[in-house]
Amino acid sequence: MQDMVEASSASPDIIPDISPGLIGNLPEIYRRLSRPALHEALRKMQLVRRFEENAEQAYMRGLIHGTMHLSIGQEASAIGVCVALTDRDYITSTHRGHGHCIGKGAEIGRMFAEFFGRETGYCRGRGGSMHIADPSKGNLGANGIVGGGIPIAVGAALSAKRLGTGAVSLSFFGDGASNEGAFHEALNMASIWKLPVIFICENNQYGMSTSTERSMAVKNVADRAASYGMPGVIVDGNRFAEVAAASFDAVERARRGDGPTLIECKTYRIRGHSRSDRNRYRTKEEIESWQERDPIKLFQTELRNYGLIEDSEIASIQTSVEEEIKAGLQFASDSPLPSTMDVTRDVYTSV
Amino acid sequence: MTFIPASEKILDIGNPDRELSYSQAIQEAMALAMEADPRVILMGEDIGTYGGAFQVTGDLIHRFGEDRVMDTPISELGGAGVAVGAALTGLRPIFEFQFSDFATLAMEQIVNQAAKLRYMLGGAVSVPLVMRFPAGSGTGAAAQHSQSLEAWLAHVPGLKVVQPATPYDAKGLLLAAIADPDPVMIFEHKLLYKMKGAVPEGHYTVPLDKAEIRRAGRDLTIVATSIMVHRALDAAAALAEEGIEAEVIDLRSLRPIDTATIVQSVKRTHRLLCVYEGVKTLGIGAEVSAAIAESEAFDFLDAPIARLGGAEAPLPYNPELEKASVPQVPDIIVSALALAQGRL
Numbered sequence: 001m002q003d004m005v006e007a008s009s010a011s012p013d014i015i016p017d018i019s020p021g022l023i024g025n026l027p028e029i030y031r032r033l034s035r036p037a038l039h040e041a042l043r044k045m046q047l048v049r050r051f052e053e054n055a056e057q058a059y060m061r062g063l064i065h066g067t068m069h070l071s072i073g074q075e076a077s078a079i080g081v082c083v084a085l086t087d088r089d090y091i092t093s094t095h096r097g098h099g100h101c102i103g104k105g106a107e108i109g110r111m112f113a114e115f116f117g118r119e120t121g122y123c124r125g126r127g128g129s130m131h132i133a134d135p136s137k138g139n140l141g142a143n144g145i146v147g148g149g150i151p152i153a154v155g156a157a158l159s160a161k162r163l164g165t166g167a168v169s170l171s172f173f174g175d176g177a178s179n180e181g182a183f184h185e186a187l188n189m190a191s192i193w194k195l196p197v198i199f200i201c202e203n204n205q206y207g208m209s210t211s212t213e214r215s216m217a218v219k220n221v222a223d224r225a226a227s228y229g230m231p232g233v234i235v236d237g238n239r240f241a242e243v244a245a246a247s248f249d250a251v252e253r254a255r256r257g258d259g260p261t262l263i264e265c266k267t268y269r270i271r272g273h274s275r276s277d278r279n280r281y282r283t284k285e286e287i288e289s290w291q292e293r294d295p296i297k298l299f300q301t302e303l304r305n306y307g308l309i310e311d312s313e314i315a316s317i318q319t320s321v322e323e324e325i326k327a328g329l330q331f332a333s334d335s336p337l338p339s340t341m342d343v344t345r346d347v348y349t350s351v
Numbered sequence: 352m353t354f355i356p357a358s359e360k361i362l363d364i365g366n367p368d369r370e371l372s373y374s375q376a377i378q379e380a381m382a383l384a385m386e387a388d389p390r391v392i393l394m395g396e397d398i399g400t401y402g403g404a405f406q407v408t409g410d411l412i413h414r415f416g417e418d419r420v421m422d423t424p425i426s427e428l429g430g431a432g433v434a435v436g437a438a439l440t441g442l443r444p445i446f447e448f449q450f451s452d453f454a455t456l457a458m459e460q461i462v463n464q465a466a467k468l469r470y471m472l473g474g475a476v477s478v479p480l481v482m483r484f485p486a487g488s489g490t491g492a493a494a495q496h497s498q499s500l501e502a503w504l505a506h507v508p509g510l511k512v513v514q515p516a517t518p519y520d521a522k523g524l525l526l527a528a529i530a531d532p533d534p535v536m537i538f539e540h541k542l543l544y545k546m547k548g549a550v551p552e553g554h555y556t557v558p559l560d561k562a563e564i565r566r567a568g569r570d571l572t573i574v575a576t577s578i579m580v581h582r583a584l585d586a587a588a589a590l591a592e593e594g595i596e597a598e599v600i601d602l603r604s605l606r607p608i609d610t611a612t613i614v615q616s617v618k619r620t621h622r623l624l625c626v627y628e629g630v631k632t633l634g635i636g637a638e639v640s641a642a643i644a645e646s647e648a649f650d651f652l653d654a655p656i657a658r659l660g661g662a663e664a665p666l667p668y669n670p671e672l673e674k675a676s677v678p679q680v681p682d683i684i685v686s687a688l689a690l691a692q693g694r695l
Contacts, residue, residue, distance in 0.1 A: 090440060092436075121473070122472070122473065122475075123471060123472050123473035123475070124473030124474065125473070126470055126471060126472075126473050127471045127472060127473065131471045131472060133472045133475060133476070134475075135439075135472075135475050135476050140436070140439055140440070140476075141468065141471075141472055141476075143464075144463075145459060145463050145464070148432070148459060148460070148463060148464055150432070151428070151429045151430075151431070151432020151433050151435070151436060151460065152432050152433075152435050152436035152439065152460075152464065153436060154429070154432070154433045154436060155432065155433040155434060155435055155436020155437035155438070155439065155440065155442075155444075156436045156437070156439065156440040157436075158433060158436070158437045158442065159436070159437045159439075159440035159441045159442045160440070162392065162418065162437075162442060163390075163441050163442070165441075169436075181428055181429070182428055182429055182432060182459070182460075184429075185424070185426035185428055185429025185430070185432075186429045186432065186433070188424055188426065188429070189423065189424060189426065189429055189430070189433055192424070193421075344508075345474070346469055346470050346473060346474035347469070347470050347508050347509055348469070348509070348511075348533050349469065349477045349532035349533050350531075350532060350533075
């Protein structure tokens with residue numbers, strides 16, 4: 001990790017129960033987060049994975065129409081970032097945003113219900129996979145337009161600053177979005193106005209089929225931060241601890257009034273871009289090499305090695321995830337469909 | 352509906368106590384809203400110390416400070432997006448485009464985000480955003496600074512689109528827009544900024560969905576927008592000397608469109624002429640014509656519907672070419688005469 005802001009000192013009472021021989025090597029984030037919080041993070045990463053695998057299956061079985069963009073392989077960046085936020089903080093998300101929504105507290109049942117086009121879905125069946133939002137938890141929405149959410153997050157940060165709420169705003173986007181004008185305009189404004197906003201680039205190496213090597217003249221998206229006078233931090237996006245540590249630092253910096261940070265999480269999307277992807281632009285070997293660095297396995301192994309989780313606890317997390325998925329799917333399929341009479345409802349707040 | 356006697360001039364509408372220019376009326380509306388509600392902020396290019404390209408924000412920065420009268424970088428897309436995000440999260444931004452043409456740079460945020468967020472998210476949010484667009488030709492600024500793109504935005508469900516033609520409406524529509532929970536696009540005509548008219552002091556609103564009959568008449572209905580309302584009124588005065596009484600309707604709102612007022616008028620006059628500055632084809636006149644063709648007023652028509660709109664060309668620089676590109680008073684008189692005398 002580069003350019004880490006100073007580490008805050010851990011308070012002794014939250015130092016987790018770990019093997020004495022390992023304590024010297026324990027990453028700072030594992031001292032900052034309590035053992036239950038780390039377990040919850042692992043649970044959420046598994047929940048994202050299983051949610052998407054089940055959504056994919058439902059799609060194959062014809063229960064879901066349209067398209068969807070799976071973030072399998074990117075769970076550490078979604079959950080590692082959101083762990084640094086509170087419900088009053090804002091996020092904007094992307095077309096590949098299921099992990100961000102779950103990280104920000106979305107209910108699995110209402111997410112499945114949205115995929116199933118039901119009235120109980122987060123968007124009452126009007127948005128689908130690409131538009132899940134939950135303003136009550138600060139989730140201003142996934143977005144179907146690449147880069148569309150970035151200036152919106154800056155606007156939310158402007159509100160937070162002007163209204164003095166103490167909230168920060170955070171925008172997820174991909175490497176592809178960093179080639180959109182909206183990215184550059186938004187980062188510039190965030191910086192000149194010193195707004196409490198964090199830019200999270202999940203660099204999964206490809207904008208659809210076009211690699212970053214073919215679409216950017218600089219090596220890293222984080223290099224672009226220099227143009228806007230803000231720190232650009234690169235982390236291993238498949239390692240929860242690195243992502244979370246950088247996110248906490250950036251959130252603290254924003255809350256202090258010191259302005260925005262750009263964090264680039266180097267990661268990889270294991271599945272294709274969307275349902276239409278035939279994977280012609282990358283090799284099987286490349287995909288397999290990233291699969292070996294599965295973020296969930298890495299996190300689980302690390303927790304186990306540091307003595308922060310028992311195998312029995314991993315098993316019970318898996319059980320609880322499966323139960324939540326099953327209940328969510330049941331809720332969705334039991335939910336009512338929207339009435340076609342309501343097709344123009346909610347176009348306006350009032351007419 | 353208020354009927355304005357034919358003898359009255361447009362400038363006499365409203366409280367006769369005080370006159371302001373159209374741009375002063377807009378500035379007063381913004382100042383009133385900002386005094387009443389700390390959530391109201393202004394954003395735009397050079398709206399602070401410079402006072403705005405057309406001096407509409409003027410000295411507001413001295414009254415409200417740079418935190419509430421925010422100069423943005425030259426970033427229409429990003430700036431519009433920031434305004435959308437701010438509107439989603441508790442502020443009431445008024446975003447000024449330097450020229451309406453620059454909306455083309457911000458279409459993504461206007462059309463994909465501001466207009467759709469509420470619907471896409473199942474009604475979970477509102478976007479109380481006002482955007483102001485100095486529009487129209489007549490300033491010699493040529494093709495990229497003279498367009499009338501209001502019909503583009505009026506085509507998008509989720510937006511409200513209005514075009515004030517008078518200082519009174521400029522203030523009242525803006526105050527209504529600021530109070531409205533949804534995104535409202537206001538197209539102001541640059542040639543109207545200096546026009547003076549009666550503007551009451553204090554807070555009042557003009558509905559965002561109602562056309563206004565500016566002159567009553569029995570022989571034909573002229574539906575006009577923005578500066579064309581004034582040209583239509585001038586034409587109507589000339590037509591009256593020929594014994595033809597034109598009813599002039601200021602459409603005022605493009606989305607939603609006040610079909611009822613137009614239908615009732617055409618049922619009385621049996622003839623319809625639409626006059627607008629935007630390019631004629633697929634413009635607002637097409638929608639007004641279709642609204643009549645689809646309504647019970649169709650059976651009352653004694654002549655084909657006529658449209659006068661902008662030329663099928665970019666706006667040219669040369670002043671004579673520029674004038675020839677948009678309807679002028681003589682054009683309206685000629686079309687109205689042909690329509691009223693059964694020559695169409």
